[in-house]
Amino acid sequence: MKLERELMRGIGPTAVLKLLEPGEKYGYELVTALDRQSDGVLAMGQSTLYPMLYNLEAKGFIKARLDATGPRPRKYYRLTGKGKTQLRRSTKHCESLVHALAQLGLAPKTAGGPA
Amino acid sequence: MTTTAEEPTTPSLLQRLRHTPLRHLILGRVSAALDWQRPITSSGLPDPVQSALLTLTRKTRLWRSERVAVATELTAHFTDGLDAGQSPDQLLEAFGPLQPAAKLIRRARKRNRPLWWKTQRVCFWLILSLIIFYLAALLYLLQGEPNPSVDYIAKLNAPAHAVPEADRAWPIYREAFIASNFHQLEIDPLLHEHDNGRLELITMHDPGWPDAVAFLQQHQPLLDALRNAGTKPGLGLIVGLDHDITGPDRLALFGPDRDPPLPAADPATLDTAQRLQANYSIAVLLPHLGDLRKSARLLAVDMRRAVTQEDADRWLANHTALLGFARHAREHEILINDLVAHSILSIAVRETAQTLHHQPAFFRDADLPQLAHQYADLIPNYQNPRLRGESDFMLDTLQRIYDDHGRVTYHGLRFVQGLDGFTTLTPNATANERLVQEAFLVAGLPLASVLMANRDEMQREHQRLMAMMLNDSHEPLWEVLRKASGVDEQIETWQQNHLTRIRYWPLLILMPALDHAARRVKQTTALLDALTVALALEAYQRDHAQYPDTLALLVPRYYPNTPLDHSTGQPLRYQLINDKPLLYGLGLNQQDNQGTLTEQAHSRWPRLPDQGDWILYPPPPPFDHTKHPDNTPLVNF
Numbered sequence: 001m002k003l004e005r006e007l008m009r010g011i012g013p014t015a016v017l018k019l020l021e022p023g024e025k026y027g028y029e030l031v032t033a034l035d036r037q038s039d040g041v042l043a044m045g046q047s048t049l050y051p052m053l054y055n056l057e058a059k060g061f062i063k064a065r066l067d068a069t070g071p072r073p074r075k076y077y078r079l080t081g082k083g084k085t086q087l088r089r090s091t092k093h094c095e096s097l098v099h100a101l102a103q104l105g106l107a108p109k110t111a112g113g114p115a
Numbered sequence: 116m117t118t119t120a121e122e123p124t125t126p127s128l129l130q131r132l133r134h135t136p137l138r139h140l141i142l143g144r145v146s147a148a149l150d151w152q153r154p155i156t157s158s159g160l161p162d163p164v165q166s167a168l169l170t171l172t173r174k175t176r177l178w179r180s181e182r183v184a185v186a187t188e189l190t191a192h193f194t195d196g197l198d199a200g201q202s203p204d205q206l207l208e209a210f211g212p213l214q215p216a217a218k219l220i221r222r223a224r225k226r227n228r229p230l231w232w233k234t235q236r237v238c239f240w241l242i243l244s245l246i247i248f249y250l251a252a253l254l255y256l257l258q259g260e261p262n263p264s265v266d267y268i269a270k271l272n273a274p275a276h277a278v279p280e281a282d283r284a285w286p287i288y289r290e291a292f293i294a295s296n297f298h299q300l301e302i303d304p305l306l307h308e309h310d311n312g313r314l315e316l317i318t319m320h321d322p323g324w325p326d327a328v329a330f331l332q333q334h335q336p337l338l339d340a341l342r343n344a345g346t347k348p349g350l351g352l353i354v355g356l357d358h359d360i361t362g363p364d365r366l367a368l369f370g371p372d373r374d375p376p377l378p379a380a381d382p383a384t385l386d387t388a389q390r391l392q393a394n395y396s397i398a399v400l401l402p403h404l405g406d407l408r409k410s411a412r413l414l415a416v417d418m419r420r421a422v423t424q425e426d427a428d429r430w431l432a433n434h435t436a437l438l439g440f441a442r443h444a445r446e447h448e449i450l451i452n453d454l455v456a457h458s459i460l461s462i463a464v465r466e467t468a469q470t471l472h473h474q475p476a477f478f479r480d481a482d483l484p485q486l487a488h489q490y491a492d493l494i495p496n497y498q499n500p501r502l503r504g505e506s507d508f509m510l511d512t513l514q515r516i517y518d519d520h521g522r523v524t525y526h527g528l529r530f531v532q533g534l535d536g537f538t539t540l541t542p543n544a545t546a547n548e549r550l551v552q553e554a555f556l557v558a559g560l561p562l563a564s565v566l567m568a569n570r571d572e573m574q575r576e577h578q579r580l581m582a583m584m585l586n587d588s589h590e591p592l593w594e595v596l597r598k599a600s601g602v603d604e605q606i607e608t609w610q611q612n613h614l615t616r617i618r619y620w621p622l623l624i625l626m627p628a629l630d631h632a633a634r635r636v637k638q639t640t641a642l643l644d645a646l647t648v649a650l651a652l653e654a655y656q657r658d659h660a661q662y663p664d665t666l667a668l669l670v671p672r673y674y675p676n677t678p679l680d681h682s683t684g685q686p687l688r689y690q691l692i693n694d695k696p697l698l699y700g701l702g703l704n705q706q707d708n709q710g711t712l713t714e715q716a717h718s719r720w721p722r723l724p725d726q727g728d729w730i731l732y733p734p735p736p737p738f739d740h741t742k743h744p745d746n747t748p749l750v751n752f
Contacts, residue, residue, distance in 0.1 A: 027188060028195035031209075046209050047216030050188065054223030066187075072158075075188045 007012055014090040015042050017061060017083055024065070024078035027053065061086050065102060095097060126150065134179070141421070151182035158190045161203045168193065175591055176686040179691025181224050187628065206749070215688075236446035239360045252561040260284065260387055260517035261527050267396035271504065272353050274446055283351025284344040284443055288406070289367040291340035297406060298370030300337075304330040305416045316416055319423050321743060332415050341410045350443035354399050368402040379641060387526045396511045397534075404455045407440045411459040418466045422477055431482065437463040438489060445496075449504035450632050457639045460497065461721055464490075464646050464687055465734045472733035475653050483657075487650040490643045498640040499588045502581060508624055509577050512571055517619060521570035523563050528556055534624050577622055580605060584630055592637045593684035596723075602630040642721045645698045645731030648678045648687065654695045665702035682729050698732040699751035 019025060019033050026052060035043040044052075056062045061083030065076045079087065101107040126147065132140075134150035155168045172186045196206040201340045210216070250550070258734075273393045291322045292298065307317040317327045331338065336580050358379040360368060365376065385393060392398070415431040421430040437459060445454040467486060470477055478486070479684065516527030568576065609615040609623060616623065648666065651673035663669060666678050667687045678687040680700035690710055699710045710726045716724030717735050 003302070013148065026195075028199075029193045030190075039397075045211035045216075047211035047213075048193070050192075051216075051219035051223035054220065058223065058226035066184075072191050072194055073187050074191050075184075097718055112250075 008042070011042065012044060012048070013056055013061075014087065014094065016049075016052060016056065017087040018089065019081060020062060020077060020079045022081070024076040026074045026076050030077070031036060055075075056083070059086075117373045126153070136180075149179040151179055151186045152408060154183065154187045154190050158194060160190065160193055160197070162205050163625060164193050164414040167207055167210075171217050171220075173212045174214065175221040175224070176217075177221055177224055185220060185224065194359060196684050218351060253557070253566070255527055256522060256560050256564055257557070259484075259520065259522045259524040261391060261515050261517060261524050262519055263391065263394070263511070263514045265396065265511070266398055268355060268394055270356075270507055271396055271399065271447055271449070274357075274448070275349070275353050278349030278351040278446075279637055280351075282348045284347035284439070285350050285352040285403075287347065288350075288403070288410075289342055289363055291337050292367040292406065293363060294340075295337040296370060297526055298368070299335070299372075300334075300409075300599070302330075302409065302412060305412060312551060315742065316412060316419070319419060327416055331420055334413070338413065341414060342432050342436045344443075345414075345439030345474045347439065348442075350403075350446040352446070354401060354403075354447060356394070357400060360400060363721075365379055368406070369399075369674075388529060391515045391526055391530050395515065401449075401452065404444055404452060407444050407457055410461060411437050411440050414705055415462050415466050422470055422474060423498050425477065427477060427479055427482060430477070433483070434463060434467065434486070437466075438493065441670070444500075447504065448501050449508075450500060450502070450636075453500060453502075453636055454632060457497065460493070460639055461642065464642050464721070468646055468732055468734050470647060471653055473650055477655075478653070480654075480657060483650050483654045485495060487647045487654075490647045490650075494640055494643050498637065498645065500636040502584060502588070502629070503634070505625075505629055506577070506581050509622070510574070512621055512625060513573055513577075517570035518574075523560070523567050525557060525560050528560065528563055531621055531624070532556070534621070540641065545552050563617070566614065567620060568618050573619070573621065577626075580622070580626060587630070587632055588637070591679075591684065591713075592641060592681040593632070595634060595637065597681065600630050600634075602626070603669060606630075638681070638721070638723050641700065641723075641729075642731055644678065644681065644689065648674060648698055649696060649732045662694070662696055680729075687731075688728070696732065697730070700729040700731060702727055702729040 015038070016030060017033060017035070019030055025033065030053075031044075031046050031049055034049075053064075055063065057064055057077070059082075060080060062077045063080050065078070067074050067076055098107055102109045126134075128145065128191050131145050131150070132146040134147040134153075135145050136148055139146045139148060154170060154204050155172070159428050160168070168186060168605065169188055171189070172182050175182060175185060191212075193203075193206055196209075197203070201209075209462065239282075257733055304323060305317055306314045307321040307323060308611070317323055329599055342711065353359075358376045361376055365373060380389065380392065380393070382393070383393075414436055418430050418433045421433065432564070441456040441459040441463070444452050444459060446452070487588055512531075516523065518524050548680045567573075575608070580602050587595050587600065587602070597714050606623065606626060609619050648669070651669045652662055652666075655673050666674070666687060669678075670676055678698075682700040682702050683705055684699070688699045688710070690699075692710070695712045700718075701707055702724055704726060710730060712730050712735055713724065713727040714719075716730065720730065720735055723729050
């Protein structure tokens, strides 16, 4: 199952930030991780990922680094301080959303409410 | 990893140069760092993928350095995918359509561009928006046209129309002017040139006096007619533009050599510019003012001749005529007419004062109160400048600048430029010069509409200045002199600021001289006042065989109240010099210099001098440089 485009547009950047939380990743790595970790729910057209990365970079949430030491030049993305703050904020929004959906019976009830 | 069928070719030096940034070239490096196709074509990716990436990167229409970054990253993406075991078709399908991808990438990459580029872009759109707005405003403003609806020339002529036929002097003047070819009549025999080059009316002591007498005798019918005209209550002359003055009026006012008038154009055939020029009250011709002044000089010399002939009746008749000329000049309520009237009045005052000073016995006892009453009666009418005509000029101008909605118009701007002498749109301007000037004028219209006050504001400011001027004009001269002119200060303030100079442009063209001229008009009152005091002194002297010790002794039998110095508001200064009275005010410095007259004051008489006392009676004799070689003050004349 794939999310509607509008819903994906809202959740996609947060998902990318979350994937970068443990450490830096390059484009293809992000695509596969997103697909794998969300069981395909958050899989996006790969052409959508790169504009999303550039937008996050323009907002200062992530920073890119070109690594030319490998077999081919790769661009790695990592979370910035600003990006971490944004991720925390988005996480809370997601938790609130999930809680609200649960209250409406649209999602399974969780143990606690939003922080 | 999948390989391509053919190996990439090595680019030529020329191609590498073409893709090398300038800063690399300066450093001696041919880096080809801007060759965005190179990362794709040298990647070894299958042809369909390379082709898709080339298309996608090209369609982003980004800077070459940005395309290099995108191409490098996407090449890595597809290579990683192939390495992960996906086929080219699977990868391309997973990637999605190229056109939207290129659009999204372009949009996102542009957000990463440097601040200077974003600023430049904002400026570009801002300027473009302004240009579009400006052009739209220009189109809107070009629709407006002034629509003059009030005929101010008719208002100007209303007093002349109101004069009954029998009371009109103009028919008499007209006949006399035509009969004597007055316009070409030179009055040189009536003038005497002094050593300093100054021309004044001839006196009986000057060598040319016999010629002057002969001249007067030769033109006796003209003098009789002028005397007759001067007794009429009104002038009754309808003034107008060149094409309005026709027939005998034209012959009388301009002489036989004047070109015939061009017929008035049919209003329906006039373009807007011509329509605005037509019937403009400021362009009204007033040639009769010069004729009245010339007539006054003729009769003034005849008054001197009457003194030599001891003909008091003719002297008095001429004097009455001079006062009539001044009255006729004032019929049209314009400041220039008032100034000419005051100039004629000054001639009458000078003749009366000189005769009274040098030959007091010429006047019969009954003549003194008659003259005193004549002058006293004039003061209420002449003491305040009349500003209605000037106000109408401004309103007439404004109705030719703005449209009915109060907007500045293109034709209105051209009209003001013509008034200001600002434009060089003259017949001598070449077609190209005219075109450039017109272009500037059109282009400047929206700016002018923002910078120039609208019609309501312009009228409001005009009315405010006029009210201030009117308020000043009702105060005595000494009060007006004591404080700075509010109108002058306002005009000065506007002049000093570039924005207000444009904002009130028409006001600044038409208003500045008014206040100064209005003050000059008020000075005549002081002169008339002093002359009535001098006549009272002469009457006192005849009753008591001596002049009074103080002017207070004239009150109330010979003069109604203590005579005032109009320059200070204090009592008028009075001295007896060689047993003859001298009346003066302290002038602008408010110091008593015992009636001292400087050369500067002499040349400006009877106007209030900048320095020294303000001699009001008697008029000073011609300044004699041989007696005052060092420009020493003239005392006790």
